Amino acid sequence: MDSLELTYQVPGDDFSRAGEASSAVKRTLKTLGFPPDLIRRIAIAMYEAEINMVIHADGGVVTARISPELVEVSFADVGPGIPDIDLAMQEGYSTASEQVRDLGFGAGMGLPNMKKYADDMTITTTVGVGTTVLLQFQIA
Amino acid sequence: MDKTLHPVTLDRDLCTGCTTCVKRCPTEAIRVRNKHAIILHDRCIVCSECIRLCPAHAKKAQVDKLADALAAHPYTVALVPPVLYAQFSGLRDRNIALTALLQLGFHAVFEVAEAAEAISAATQEAYQSGALDTPLISSSCPTVRRIIRARFPSLLSSLLPFHSPMELAARAARQRAAEATGLPPGDIGCVYLSPCPAAAAEMCDPLCCDSSAVSAVVSIAELYPRLLTQIKKVTQPQILATASPRGIGWGVSGGESRASFEHVAYLAGDGMENILQTLENVENQQFSTVKFYEFSPCTAGCAGGALTVENPFIARTRLSRIMAHPTELAPHAPIDPALLRWERHMAPAPVLRLGGSIADAMAKLRRIQEQENRFIGMDCGACGAPSCHALAEDIVEGMANEDQCIFLMREKLQKRLYGRQSDL
Known part of the structure; x- marks a missing residue:
């Protein structure tokens, strides 16, 4: 059985639009009858990832691949890249600007939360080139 | 009150079939068929949106006297x-x-x-x-x-x-x-x-x-x-x-x-x-x-x-x-x-879910997408469904057919009459 693929652009300059890809994927998963708790985990992790793309990378492309056994979502940006992934994974560590923090974002919980809610997370990054985060969710 | 009656009903004589309610229903629970609205009661969440919005006041609340x-x-x-x-x-x-x-x-x-x-x-x-x-x-x-x-x-x-x-x-x-x-x-x-x-x-x-x-x-x-x-x-x-x-x-x-x-x-x-x-x-x-x-x-x-x-x-x-x-x-x-306490917890009632297993639903969704691609995406409502997507879904579920889309219908007629397709 081949998978279903959905693609969304995340605009870089608009916090209020972050979450649109998450909501669209969520709607599709609900239509398809995925379990509510899994959908919630996916929604939360996707929203964090979308916010990250807006804060750090001027947006990017979200691709969700849905199959009955696995939901895979990749977030690809052409932002600054992550120089030290271990450091970036620490709770509370953030390189967000003061302005972004004033908006209530950049608490340094984005990547840790994505890891927490996904079954598997892979980060591919090159400084100056961009970052791709791949989240995988297994259907029990 | 007859407890099998649904709290939202339609006065057929007043309904003009205008699709206002169809388009604004949050659970896509209304269709227009033969110039009148019908309510899909399984989907209705009794929110009163249609009662409030109906220009002809054809939607009625069913309560006790x-x-x-x-x-x-x-x-x-x-x-x-x-x-x-x-x-x-x-x-x-x-x-x-x-x-x-x-x-x-x-x-x-x-x-x-x-x-x-x-x-x-x-x-x-x-x-x-x-x-x-x-x-x-x-x-x-x-x-x-x-x-x-x-x-x-x-x-x-x-x-x-x-x-x-x-x-x-x-x-x-x-x-x-x-x-x-x-x-x-x-x-x-x-x-x-x-x-x-x-x-x-x-x-x-x-x-x-x-x-x-x-x-x-x-x-x-x-x-x-x-x-x-x-x-x-x-x-x-x-x-x-x-x-x-x-x-x-x-x-x-x-x-x-x-x-x-x-x-x-x-x-x-x-x-x-x-x-x-x-x-x-x-x-x-x-x-x-x-x-x-x-x-x-x-x-x-x-x-x-x-x-x-x-x-x-x-x-x-x-x-x-x-x-x-x-x-x-x-x-x-x-x-x-x-x-105070609930006697039982609520179970999900995902009314917009496509039936069957996830694999079945995916196959259905693909057919819906293929069907939807044939429409112009105007969401005009003339077919009686709230959107082109909803009509595609109704067709795949066997509740409607493609001839309900006036654009596809026009195309069909033009082809038959003039041997060419619409420019639209």
């Missing part, structure tokens, strides 16, 4: 929600309206706000003791519970597991009336004077208990003229009120939050479009500090219910005047906390 409700039991208690008071210009003393209700034939009155206060107290206690996980979502509105069950099932576990003020009021009122009169509980009717048809849905098909304690639901709109006349005749009001201003405040959006979570971060939203968007946000866990959500599909809260008569914003202001008015209260025993 006052005369029938008063005749059904030897002893009848009126369950009085806060918004009832807000319908009457100049009314400040709730005891006047309550006395007028007795004069209209009710044997006793019970302020639903008293039940609301009991829910607030229990909520505070459960929250402070850490017995409930946050964030919590108010379960007072029957439509909100139906929206969550239908569209946001992952949030079901966040619903506050207490009965609605209406249901709790009915339980407490029957207990109190049985004690006061010595009558068997079965002889006591509990009639809710309702601002909305969702109360009738909750009475006929309660989601959190096996059967509702409410015996009848009468609309405020039907009661209003008679009660107005009677209120004017009251010279010596009896002392019947039992609720404090905090409970009365539940009649408007934000009232429950202020009563239960005054010093805790809460979000109170109203209006269908707004709350659907906010529920999406809640599901994404976008608001990390909020501990309590209160949603009112009706603008301004219950004051905006489809069975009220007063403008919701006037009613809202009036309610705050009524809250500020010092009202003499009748002595009463507190509501038994054992009556």
Whole structure:
């Protein structure tokens, strides 16, 4: 059985639009009858990832691949890249600007939360080139 | 009321088939067929949007008649929600309206706000003791519970597991009336004077208990003229009120939050479009500090219910005047906390889900997408479905056919008549 693929652009300059890809994927998963708790985990992790793309990378492309056994979502940006992934994974560590923090974002919980809610997370990054985060969710 | 009847019905003679309701229904529960709307009752969440929006006033709320409700039991208690008071210009003393209700034939009155206060107290206690996980979502509105069950099932576990003020009021009122009169509980009717048809849905098909304690639901709109006349005749009001201003405040959006979570971060939203968007946000866990959500599909809260008569914003202001008015209260025993808890938890009812296994649904979705790609995407509604996507879904589900799309139909005709396709 081949998978279903959905693609969304995340605009870089608009916090209020972050979450649109998450909501669209969520709607599709609900239509398809995925379990509510899994959908919630996916929604939360996707929203964090979308916010990250807006804060750090001027947006990017979200691709969700849905199959009955696995939901895979990749977030690809052409932002600054992550120089030290271990450091970036620490709770509370953030390189967000003061302005972004004033908006209530950049608490340094984005990547840790994505890891927490996904079954598997892979980060591919090159400084100056961009970052791709791949989240995988297994259907029990 | 016949409990198998659905609380929202259509007057076929009035319906013009205009698709206003079709397009605005939050669960895509309406289609136009043969120039008339039909309601897919399994999908309906009784939100009243279609009743409010219908330009021809063809959508009707199916509730009980006052005369029938008063005749059904030897002893009848009126369950009085806060918004009832807000319908009457100049009314400040709730005891006047309550006395007028007795004069209209009710044997006793019970302020639903008293039940609301009991829910607030229990909520505070459960929250402070850490017995409930946050964030919590108010379960007072029957439509909100139906929206969550239908569209946001992952949030079901966040619903506050207490009965609605209406249901709790009915339980407490029957207990109190049985004690006061010595009558068997079965002889006591509990009639809710309702601002909305969702109360009738909750009475006929309660989601959190096996059967509702409410015996009848009468609309405020039907009661209003008679009660107005009677209120004017009251010279010596009896002392019947039992609720404090905090409970009365539940009649408007934000009232429950202020009563239960005054010093805790809460979000109170109203209006269908707004709350659907906010529920999406809640599901994404976008608001990390909020501990309590209160949603009112009706603008301004219950004051905006489809069975009220007063403008919701006037009613809202009036309610705050009524809250500020010092009202003499009748002595009463507190509501038994054992009556509060849900008897069962709600199961998801994902009405927009495609049937079968995930693999089956994926195959169906693919066919729907292929079908949808054949449409121009205007979402014109001429086919009777709310959108091109919905028509595609109906076709794949065997509920419609492609000829219902006027653009594809025109193309077909042009091909046959002129041997060429439309430019569109």
